[in-house]
């Protein structure tokens with residue numbers, strides 16, 4: 001199994017093994033976030049954000065909002 005230098009926990013840990021989001025963000029997540037931190041977002045805090053902000057994953061504006069929250073949570077600023 002491959003490892004990544006995770007931008008959230010700062011450790012070298014197992015890379016994401018399960019599903020992420022589609023598109024370029026999925027590739028970026030696999031390069032920058034470890035599996036444990038990803039699951040913390042995907043199964044935990046991310047779900048809470050979707051529920052509390054009442055986001056629809058069919059609405060591109062909502063997806064954008066979710067991505068902003070996710071980058072904050074994962075300490076993963078957009079690449080320049």
Ligand SMILES: [Zn+2]
Pocket residue numbers: 006007008009010011013033034035036037038
């Ligand atoms: Zn991590």
